[in-house]
Structures are given as structure tokens and as C-alpha cells.
Amino acid sequence: MKKLFILLFCLQPFFSQAEVWKSEKYWTEETSHQFSIWMSKEWRKDFFSRKKLADGSPNIFYGLRLDCADTVYSSKIIFSFYHKYHFAINDPTGGKKLITNEMTRWDHLPETQRITAFLRYIYNLVSTKSLPNDTYPVALKPQSIAPGMLILTTKKNHHSWTIKNIFDTGIPHLVFNSTVGAYSGLNLQERKSWPNGEWVFEEDRSPLGFAGLRNWKPQSFISEPAWKVPGYSEDQYQLKPSLWKKNLEALLKVKDETTEAQLQRLLENVCNDIKQRNEAVKEASQFMVDNKISCMNEADFDTYSTPSRDKRLADEFISLREAYKEALRKTELAEGSLLFLQLQKIFPQASESIANESKITPEQTLTEHSLCNSQYLSSIDGKTRTIDMSEIKRRLFLKKLSSNPNDPEEVRFGEKSKSKNSCPSWGQLELHWNE
Amino acid sequence: MSKRISILFFLVLSLLLFLFWKKPPSSYPKEPAIESSFETKGQKLPEPFSPSNNRPSINNPKKAISLEIYKCLPEASNIHTLDDFYSYIKKTESLQEETLEEELWHFSDNEGQKFRAQLLYFKDKKEFKLFKVHPDGLPDPIPLNKEESFNPSPTTLSKYIPKVSPVWYQKKSTIKTAKESLLSVELTNSKVTKLEYFLAEKAIHCSSEECFCSTNK
Numbered sequence: 001m002k003k004l005f006i007l008l009f010c011l012q013p014f015f016s017q018a019e020v021w022k023s024e025k026y027w028t029e030e031t032s033h034q035f036s037i038w039m040s041k042e043w044r045k046d047f048f049s050r051k052k053l054a055d056g057s058p059n060i061f062y063g064l065r066l067d068c069a070d071t072v073y074s075s076k077i078i079f080s081f082y083h084k085y086h087f088a089i090n091d092p093t094g095g096k097k098l099i100t101n102e103m104t105r106w107d108h109l110p111e112t113q114r115i116t117a118f119l120r121y122i123y124n125l126v127s128t129k130s131l132p133n134d135t136y137p138v139a140l141k142p143q144s145i146a147p148g149m150l151i152l153t154t155k156k157n158h159h160s161w162t163i164k165n166i167f168d169t170g171i172p173h174l175v176f177n178s179t180v181g182a183y184s185g186l187n188l189q190e191r192k193s194w195p196n197g198e199w200v201f202e203e204d205r206s207p208l209g210f211a212g213l214r215n216w217k218p219q220s221f222i223s224e225p226a227w228k229v230p231g232y233s234e235d236q237y238q239l240k241p242s243l244w245k246k247n248l249e250a251l252l253k254v255k256d257e258t259t260e261a262q263l264q265r266l267l268e269n270v271c272n273d274i275k276q277r278n279e280a281v282k283e284a285s286q287f288m289v290d291n292k293i294s295c296m297n298e299a300d301f302d303t304y305s306t307p308s309r310d311k312r313l314a315d316e317f318i319s320l321r322e323a324y325k326e327a328l329r330k331t332e333l334a335e336g337s338l339l340f341l342q343l344q345k346i347f348p349q350a351s352e353s354i355a356n357e358s359k360i361t362p363e364q365t366l367t368e369h370s371l372c373n374s375q376y377l378s379s380i381d382g383k384t385r386t387i388d389m390s391e392i393k394r395r396l397f398l399k400k401l402s403s404n405p406n407d408p409e410e411v412r413f414g415e416k417s418k419s420k421n422s423c424p425s426w427g428q429l430e431l432h433w434n435e
Numbered sequence: 436m437s438k439r440i441s442i443l444f445f446l447v448l449s450l451l452l453f454l455f456w457k458k459p460p461s462s463y464p465k466e467p468a469i470e471s472s473f474e475t476k477g478q479k480l481p482e483p484f485s486p487s488n489n490r491p492s493i494n495n496p497k498k499a500i501s502l503e504i505y506k507c508l509p510e511a512s513n514i515h516t517l518d519d520f521y522s523y524i525k526k527t528e529s530l531q532e533e534t535l536e537e538e539l540w541h542f543s544d545n546e547g548q549k550f551r552a553q554l555l556y557f558k559d560k561k562e563f564k565l566f567k568v569h570p571d572g573l574p575d576p577i578p579l580n581k582e583e584s585f586n587p588s589p590t591t592l593s594k595y596i597p598k599v600s601p602v603w604y605q606k607k608s609t610i611k612t613a614k615e616s617l618l619s620v621e622l623t624n625s626k627v628t629k630l631e632y633f634l635a636e637k638a639i640h641c642s643s644e645e646c647f648c649s650t651n652k
Contacts, residue, residue: 091573093539093553093566094551094553094603094605095568095574099573124564124576125574127555129557155536155556158558203558206617206633207631208609208631224642225629227649228642228647298585299581299582299585299586300581302560
């Protein structure tokens with residue numbers, strides 16, 4: 001008997017083939033219902049930064065670092081893990097075999113570590129280039145759009161967002177992330193507005209740009225081209241990109257958003273973008289200091305530069321300004337109200353173009369109506385400076401804010417440089433916007 | 436002693452049968468009840484859709500390809516393969532700007548270890564990735580330093596990708612034509628394996644064995 005147990009014990013490792021998780025059912029289009037509910041309730045900005053869950057148990061996903069495509073894939077993987085659904089994506093390296101939860105490479109690990117190992121493995125494989133193979137563009141119909149879906153841009157801007165929720169005002173709650181460096185925080189990012197259609201579809205508004213709203217392919221169609229998936233639609237490519245956002249809001253709206261709620265939401269979006277930009281700037285500074293370098297190489301430059309983030313910030317300011325002007329036109333904003341005074345500080349000459357307004361507005365100081373203050377360290381005198389949202393906006397539209405991660409902090413925040421930056425730079429850094 | 440060995444043998448055999456006998460997964464997932472407290476009031480949930488039934492039969496792929504292309508392009512007759520279709524497009528349209536989207540290579544080293552290399556093209560950069568093929572048939576990323584993975588030089592590519600065949604090679608590109616049509620082509624070992632052709636009011640989508648003509652209504 002003793003020998004039997006020893007034999008079985010010795011043979012056990014040869015038979016141990018634990019999958020990442022044991023799935024009980026396959027993902028179909030009907031599963032989208034459950035996924036939508038989960039996304040709206042559970043998917044959140046601190047999903048990977050909170051150490052403990054609400055019930056006090058440890059967050060097994062704490063510490064994972066994700067870029068934009070990783071975030072999109074993670075939402076589906078983690079949902080599938082929790083609900084024991086089979087998960088499969090196409091192999092981005094051209095292999096015919098699907099990548100699934102049935103992989104047994106990590107069978108020596110407990111389940112909570114297998115899933116994080118699997119996620120890290122996926123992050124090394126996927127990108128915005130692999131998303132078109134695993135998803136398909138949806139029709140512009142209310143019943144075709146729901147939380148759990150994603151938005152993808154063209155390769156020009158190579159970015160993606162997950163849809164956490166869609167409010168009954170037709171406004172989405174998006175959760176996403178940007179390029180991450182070693183110093184990036186663990187929080188995801190969020191916004192409550194549709195992105196600018198011209199940025200989403202920039203340089204290619206055809207189906208071959210793969211941009212717009214997309215849904216995950218059902219399991220039975222995972223290996224098929226997108227055009228074969230039931231529900232595939234080229235609706236979005238018939239629209240002018242400038243009308244995409246407005247169309248979506250009108251399509252999905254069941255009640256109107258009040259003017260005040262809209263302005264507060266847009267202010268929150270701008271502030272979130274400013275904070276994200278500030279973090280990115282500080283990460284770049286920290287990286288340079290810790291690595292004792294004065295000039296980044298091309299790869300690090302790409303990681304730490306912020307032209308896309310600065311462009312998205314500009315777009316959010318423009319959206320806010322348009323809403324503010326509309327509110328003034330309709331006299332739906334009480335003059336003398338706190339909100340009015342805060343917005344007036346940011347947009348003191350709203351009848352002008354945003355560039356002209358920024359030119360004629362003097363440098364903004366901090367007052368009781370300042371919002372969303374930013375702090376940065378000046379290398380000139382070693383002092384910390386604080387500026388508010390109105391000053392960020394003024395400097396942004398004077399093209400003073402720098403996207404170049406080789407620039408010192410004060411230049412990143414729009415001050416003049418003490419000396420010329422002689423480091424090489426790459427890519428299109430100059431800000432452009434459509435008003 | 437022989438009795439014990441027999442018992443042992445049967446126990447091990449039973450264990451082996453139990454471990455390697457895989458039950459086929461259930462093909463129809465049982466959906467849990469959907470919670471009624473869905474936060475976005477008024478938001479309609481996606482309706483389940485049924486597969487389109489207007490696709491041509493692929494029992495005779497060449498005929499199917501020919502018929503579908505004819506639907507969109509009546510002037511294009513007797514085109515039975517994707518290679519023929521691509522040749523036809525090149526003859527009838529002036530191809531202007533080809534943009535590479537992705538290149539993939541599969542190869543083996545002298546010891547028979549399989550590898551894959553991938554070059555992804557973005558607007559402002561290229562990313563190079565290298566993989567070993569694991570015994571499970573799936574890629575295993577090989578870490579590269581930043582200088583090699585980001586905008587790799589031709590030297591880097593030659594270092595990792597053998598010039599000598601056999602190499603499996605796939606290239607994906609998009610092409611604009613003089614008439615402002617758009618074409619997406621996937622070539623695998625020089626053979627067209629996927630093709631999508633977008634004209635003003637219609638599009639032809641093709642994969643290896645079939646094509647589908649769609650029109651904008």
C-alpha cells in the first residue's frame with residue numbers, strides 16, 4: 001500500500017494539467033448581456049490599484065500594468081474568469097491555434113496566480129493591431145451598443161477605450177489607459193463623454209481603418225473575418241467623423257441632460273485629463289532623474305511624450321467651451337452662480353475663437369474661482385508653481401505646453417525654456433485642433 | 436505478491452483513464468438569469484441576432500467567389516480565385532499608395548526549434564516582436580531590448596529573421612487606388628489569402644474560400 005501511494009505521488013506531476021481556469025460554458029452573443037451588467041457594476045478606475053476588494057479579500061489583480069489594448073482585453077478575460085466562461089482570441093502571431101483559458105503552461109501555480117500570469121502573457125501579445133481580429137464594428141442602433149464594447153481609433157492614434165456604462169442621457173462612461181512606463185501609476189483613466197470622432201477616425205474613415213465602436217466576436221465566429229459575423233455593420237463609416245459623437249448621443253439618449261449636469265460632467269472630464277497629463281509629465285521627469293539621462297532614446301521618447309494626451313485635453317476644453325457658449329446663448333446658466341463664475345474665468349472671451357481668447361487673456365492667477373490646480377517644479381529656481389485650469393487652457397491654446405518629455409517640467413507646463421533643448425525628438429508634437 | 440501487483444496495475448490504469456478521459460464541453464452554455472437592476476435605465480440590451488442566411492454556399496468555392504464578385508462587378512467575369520481577383524484589380528485600377536500594416540515570419544533554427552517574428556506598422560513607428568513556439572503550439576515572447584523592438588533597424592531584422600527559406604511569410608497591407616477605392620490584401624507566401632475591396636457604393640470581402648458582395652443602401 002505504501003508503495004502504491006509513493007508511485008501515485010511520483011506520477012502525479014506528469015498528469016497535472018491545470019488550465020488557467022476551468023470554463024463551464026462558451027461565450028456567445030447572449031453573454032453580452034451579462035458582460036454589460038458586470039462592466040457597469042464592477043469595472044472601475046482602481047480595478048488594478050486597489051489592494052483589497054470591498055469584502056476585504058485581497059485583489060489578485062493588484063499591481064498589473066496595462067496599456068490601452070491590455071485594458072480592453074483584460075475586461076473580457078477577467079469577466080470570463082469570474083464567470084467561468086471559455087475565453088479565446090486569435091493568435092496575433094499568425095498561428096492557427098487559438099489562445100484560450102485552456103492553456104496549461106502555468107499549471108504549477110495556484111489559480112489566482114495562473115490568471116495573472118495569463119494576463120501578463122496576453123499583454124505581451126496583443127495591441128490595438130490585434131483588436132480588429134477579435135472584434136467587429138457594430139451598427140448604429142441602440143440595441144447594438146452596450147457596456148462591454150470598445151472604441152478603437154485608426155492606427156494614426158492607436159488608442160482604445162472600454163465602455164463601462166452608458167447613461168440614459170446617451171453619454172458613456174469610458175475606462176481606459178494610455179502608454180505606460182515603469183513609473184506609471186496603477187490607476188486606469190476615465191472620461192464621461194464620447195471621444196472626438198475626427199480623432200477616432202483620423203486619416204481613415206473607411207472600414208479598413210477598423211475605427212469606431214466594436215463588439216467582441218462570438219466564440220463560433222472567432223476565427224472568421226469580421227465581415228462574416230452577424231451584426232457586422234459599416235454604418236459608422238458612412239458618417240462624417242465630425243458627426244459621429246453627436247449621432248451616438250442622440251441615438252442612445254432617452255432623457256435630456258440638464259445644462260448644469262452637462263457642464264459639471266465636462267469640467268470633470270477636463271480636470272481628469274489635466275491630472276492624467278500632470279502624472280505623465282512627472283513620470284517622465286522621474287524617469288530622467290532615476291536613469292541619470294539628459295536625453296531619452298526614441299523608444300522612451302515614444303512612451304513618455306504626450307501629444308495624444310494633449311490633443312485629447314484640447315478636445316475636452318473645446319467640448320466644454322461649446323457647451324458653455326450654448327448655455328449662455330440659451331440663458332440656461334445663472335449669471336453670478338458659482339458655476340458661471342468658474343467657467344467665465346476659464347473662457348473670459350467666449351465669443352472669440354479659443355486661440356484668440358487665449359492670446360488676449362492675461363496670465364491667470366489663482367482665485368476663489370480656480371479649478372483643478374496643477375503643481376510643477378521649476379528647474380530655474382527650484383520652486384513649486386501652482387496654476388489653475390484657466391491658465392492651463394490659456395497656455396495650451398497658445399501652444400506653450402510641451403509634449404516633449406526631454407523638456408524640464410516648467411517647459412512642459414508652458415514656461416519659457418532657460419536653454420535650448422538639444423535632444424533629438426520624434427513624431428508630430430505640435431498641437432492642432434478643430435473648433 | 437502478484438495479487439498486489441495486479442491491484443496496483445488496475446489502480447494505475449484506472450487513474451490514467453480518469454485523468455485522460457476528457458468530457459467534451461457543453462456546446463450550449465446555460466445563461467444565468469439576468470439581474471433586473473440594470474443601472475442604465477432605459478438602455479436597451481443588445482438583441483440576440485441570428486446568423487445571416489444570404490451568404491452563398493461554399494460547397495463550390497470557386498463558383499461562389501465568381502458569383503459574388505460578379506454581383507458587385509458585372510464587368511469582372513471568370514474570376515475564380517483571390518489571386519485572379521487581385522490581378523484583375525491591378526489591371527483595371529492604378530494602385531497608388533501601398534501601406535504596410537504587418538509582416539509575420541515563421542521559421543525554425545538548425546535544431547528544429549520554431550520561431551515567429553512580427554513587425555507591426557503604425558503611423559509613426561514600427562514594433563518588432565520575437566517569439567519561440569512553445570510545445571503547446573502557441574507563441575512564447577522573447578524579450579528584446581528597446582532599441583531592437585522599437586523601430587528596428589534592418590540589421591536587427593536580419594539578425595533574427597533568416598534570409599534562407601523555408602520561411603512562412605505573411606504580409607498585410609492597405610492600398611489606395613487612383614479612383615479612390617481602397618484595398619486590403621493579405622498575402623501568405625505570395626498567395627492572396629484575404630482581400631477586401633471597397634468601392635464607392637459597394638464592397639467585396641474575400642477570405643480564402645469565399646467572397647461576399649455588400650452594397651451601401
